[in-house]
Amino acid sequence: MELQGLLREIAEKGVLYPNTEAIQMMDEVSNEARELCMKLNTGVYTDEEIRQQMSQIIGQELDENFSLFLPFTTDFGKNIRIGKDAVINSGCRFQDQGGITIGDQSLIGHNVVLATINHDYDPDNRGILHLAPVVLKEKTWIGSNVTILPGVTVGENSVVAAGSVVTKDVAPNTIVGGNPAKLISHLEDKLK
Template identity: 50%
Template sequence: MTLTETYARFQLGEVIPPTDPAFAVVMPIVSETLQLIGKLNSSGDIAEAREILSQIFGQELDETTTVFPPFTTNFGRFTTIGKNVFINHGCSFLDLGGITIEDNVLIGPQVKLVTENHPLDPATRKGLITKPILIKQNAWIGAGATILPGVTVGENSVVAAGSVVSKDVPDHTVVGGIPAKFLKKVD
C-alpha cells in the first residue's frame, strides 16, 4: 500500500481497525515525525523550524509562513499549509484525516486541530475514524480553540478563544463557545 492509497483509505470516514494495512505505512512515518518534533521543539530559530516542518509535512513551507515551537503532530504528511500563515506556540495537529490550511490564516496559541476519533463501541474502540479539516483563507483561530474532525472553517471567519468547533463555520462568521455557535457576521 502506498502513502497515496493510505491517505485515500483514511478519507473514507469509516472505522479503520489497528490491523488495517494502512497502519503499516503510517507507523514508520510516525516514528520519524516524533524524532523531528524533538529537533523542532529544541530549535530557537524560525527558519530552522520552517525547514524541519517542511520535512515533517513532506512539502516546502513558504518563507512567509511562521510556526512558533513548541508544536506537535502525530504524522504530518497529511497536512498542507499555504502562504502567509502564522501558527503560534503550543499547537497540536492530529492529521491522519488530513488538514488543509489555506493562505493568510492566523492560528493562536494552544490550538488543537484533531482529524481523528475513535468509535464508541468498546469492541472497535482501538480503531480510528478520520475526517479532514479545512481552514479557509483569512480565517483566525483564537487561542486554545479545538477544531474537531470533518470541520471546515470558512473564509474570513473567526473562531473565538477556547471554543470547541464540531460543525462547519460559514464564511465571514464569528463563532464561539462549547460547542461553538454563531455569534455574528464579519463585515
C-alpha cells in the same frame, strides 16, 4: 503500501481498522513525525531553519512568509497542507491522519488543537479509527486554546473565539465562540 496509497485510502474510506498494513504504515510515519518534532522543539533555530524543518515534517515546501512559533507537535505530519502567509502560534497540536488544510493568510493562536480522528463508539470496536479532515479556508483566525473536531470546515475570513470547541462547520465571514461554538455575529457587523 507506499505513503501516497495510505493517504488515498484514508481519504476514500475514512476508516482504519486495527492490525492492518495501513495502521502499521501510519505508525511508521507517526514515529518519524514525533522524532522530527522533538528535534524541532529542542533546538534554537532561525525562521528559515524552522520553515525547512516544518517542510520536512509535512512533506511540502513552505513559502518564505510562513511563520511557526515553537513548540509544535503533530502525530503524523504528512497529511497537513499549509497555504501561503500562514501563521501558527506556539503550543499547537495537530492530529492530521484525517487531513488538515490551512488556507492562505490563516492565523492560528496559541495552544490550538486540530483533531481528525474519532474512535468507534462501540466499546468492542474502539480500535477502529474514523477519520475526517479539518479545513481552515483562506484568512481564517483561530483564537488561542481552540479545539476543532474531525470533519469541520471553517469558512473563509471567519473568526473562532478563544477557548471554543468547534463541532460543526463555520460559515464564511462569521464569528463563532463557546462550547460548542455558536454564531456570535457576522463579520460585516464588526467592520462598520
